[in-house]
Amino acid sequence: MKPPLRITGRSSSHFTRLVRVFAQELGVTCEFAPVYDLASLDARDYAGNPALKLPVLSIGTATVFGAENICRVLAEAAPQPRRIVWPEDVRDLRARNAQELVWHAMQAQVQLAFGMQVAKLPADSVYFVKAAAGLRNALAWLDQRLSAVIDALPPRDLSVLEVSLFCLLEHLAFRVTVPLAPYAHLAAFAHEFGQRASAQSTTYRFDVPPGG
Known part of the structure; x- marks a missing residue:
C-alpha cells in the first residue's frame, strides 16, 4: 500500500x-x-x-x-x-524570463505581506519600497508580453509558469500590496484560469484553528 x-x-x-x-x-x-x-x-x-x-x-x-x-x-x-511544461522545457527566452519574474514576484509578495501586514514593520523602509517597485516593474513586464509568452509554451496539459502566475495574481488581490488593476492582460488571464475546478476549490482564505 x-x-x-x-x-x-x-x-x-x-x-x-x-x-x-x-x-x-x-x-x-x-x-x-x-x-x-x-x-x-x-x-x-x-x-x-x-x-x-x-x-x-x-x-x-x-x-x-x-x-x-x-x-x-x-x-x-x-x-x-500528463503533459507538463517544466521551466527547463521552455526554450523561448521571453518565457524563461517570465518564469524568473514570477518567482521573483512571489517572493516579493511574501516579503511585503509578511513584513508589513504580519510583522507590522514600517512601509516606508527602503527594503519594502524597493520590493514594491520591483514587483510593479515585473508585473508591467509580464502584462506587456503575456500573449507572446503563453503562445511560446509547448503543447501541454499544465505548466508551472501558468499555475504559478495565476497563484501570484490572485494572491495580489487577496493580500493587497500593489494594485493589480493597471495590468489588464494579467487580470484577464487570472479570470480565465480561475474557471478551472482546481482553482475554484483552492481559493485563498485564512486558516482558523479548531475552536478559534
Whole structure:
C-alpha cells in the first residue's frame, strides 16, 4: 500500500496553492495540514522543514521541501501521465524570463505581506519600497508580453509558469500590496484560469484553528 500524501501549508499562501492546484490537476489525493502560526520557530510546525518554510509534502515518513520540488513529486505520483511544461522545457527566452519574474514576484509578495501586514514593520523602509517597485516593474513586464509568452509554451496539459502566475495574481488581490488593476492582460488571464475546478476549490482564505 502506498503511503498517504499530506501537504503542510497555508490556505492563504500562493506557494501552497501552487502545489494544491497541481495535485488536483494531476488527480493526486493529498491530505492538507494547515499551519496556523507563521511566527513559530519550531521546525516541527513546518513538517520538519529546517528552513521554517512552506509548503512541505509528507509521504509517509519522508518529506519534500519547496513548491516546485513538490510539484515534480506529485507528477511522478499521478495516476495518469500528463503533459507538463517544466521551466527547463521552455526554450523561448521571453518565457524563461517570465518564469524568473514570477518567482521573483512571489517572493516579493511574501516579503511585503509578511513584513508589513504580519510583522507590522514600517512601509516606508527602503527594503519594502524597493520590493514594491520591483514587483510593479515585473508585473508591467509580464502584462506587456503575456500573449507572446503563453503562445511560446509547448503543447501541454499544465505548466508551472501558468499555475504559478495565476497563484501570484490572485494572491495580489487577496493580500493587497500593489494594485493589480493597471495590468489588464494579467487580470484577464487570472479570470480565465480561475474557471478551472482546481482553482475554484483552492481559493485563498485564512486558516482558523479548531475552536478559534
